[in-house]
Amino acid sequence: MVHPLLEIEVSEDLVRTLLREQHPDLADLPLAWAGTGWDNALWRVGDQLTARFPVRAVAAPMVEHEQRWLPVLAPRLPVDVPTPVRVGVPSSTYPWTWSVVPWFDAVAAHHTPVASRSAWASQLAEVFVALHRPAPDDAPVNAFRGVPIAPREEPLRERLERLALPDADRILERWRDLAATPAWDGPALWLHGDPHPANLLVHDGRLRAVIDFGDVTSGDPASDLSTAWLTFDADGRAGFRDRLGPDDATWRRAQAWALHMAVVLQMHPVDHPALAEIGRHGIAQALAD
Known part of the structure; x- marks a missing residue:
């Protein structure tokens, strides 16, 4: 392959x-x-x-x-x-x-049952509470993370057409509704950039490590919070949100990012089946909310 x-x-x-x-x-x-x-x-x-x-x-x-x-x-x-x-x-x-x-003695979260992840949802929220602080002017720039979500419509539509997903119309309609939320107007915060469950390591039912900071950047924290749908079910998401306490607009932008990221993760399903499965889970969760 x-x-x-x-x-x-x-x-x-x-x-x-x-x-x-x-x-x-x-x-x-x-x-x-x-x-x-x-x-x-x-x-x-x-x-x-x-x-x-x-x-x-x-x-x-x-x-x-x-x-x-x-x-x-x-x-x-x-x-x-x-x-x-x-x-x-x-x-x-x-x-x-x-x-x-x-090397961390742990397993990537996407190899664990989704329901079991609720046990450490608030722990992941603590990571973002600590990380999402104002970043300096020389923080890395990333054109695809922490930026306004509304301009992502064209690439999202192109990916949906290419993938021919059965829920493509529902995905786009729901995304448009969520992406119409007012943009982030706070300071540029430090962001991980790509905290999906393959980058979250778990050991003995606890969050052991967060890896792959290659997309580290600053901006709107909503793109990081998209992991709430990519990683958790409704119960885990509730615990995550309760500890984090984002405002409603940030949470809606995060849900829009979840749909966007979930589609991106399905772009190479043969070569990266685990990422494609994360994407399928994220779409189902984001459409269900």
Whole structure:
């Protein structure tokens, strides 16, 4: 199966070579492939570390954003995050910046039953209470997160036409209603950028870590709060909202973002079936509310 977005294949030999070149004290540890997403390939390095490599040029700045800002944000947050412990630089072997981050003994939330996630819904809300604070002027810019939702109609319509989803008309109608909500008029807040359940790690029924801050940016917190529909059922969503306390307009924009994100997650269902399933769940939840 060919990854639809991959520009470089990060093989075990390449990982071993890069470690020998730049971090030789790690080069002889066991390596195990831990997955390849839209943007990054993950290789477990020994028992306690993970090496993270962009697989396409557009993802390379995201790793640099993590390297710059996670050391600033991590001390504020009530769960672990993958703050880089080593930095890899571009070389003749590989063209982009890469990172070595901690390995967390946990499972991604999308591998757990939806109903079980309610147990830590308020814990995730605590993460956003801590994170969603005014960001500095030099925070990373992301054209697809934290921005006004209303201008996303054209790309949403195009994706719905391409996917030919059975509920496409209902999705667009509901999205239009929600997106007509007044825009965010507060300060630009720090945002994770992509907190869907594949980026939430769970251990023993608790939220263990939040990972993949590559889309970290600032702006309207509604795009982060879209996870309420992507991750939880109605019970979990209620606990999440109760702890977070967003105003009604922010919650409606978040629901619009949930529909938008849920459609995006279904764009490569063969190569990324887990993300497509998250998208299907998000649509069902957002249409049910």
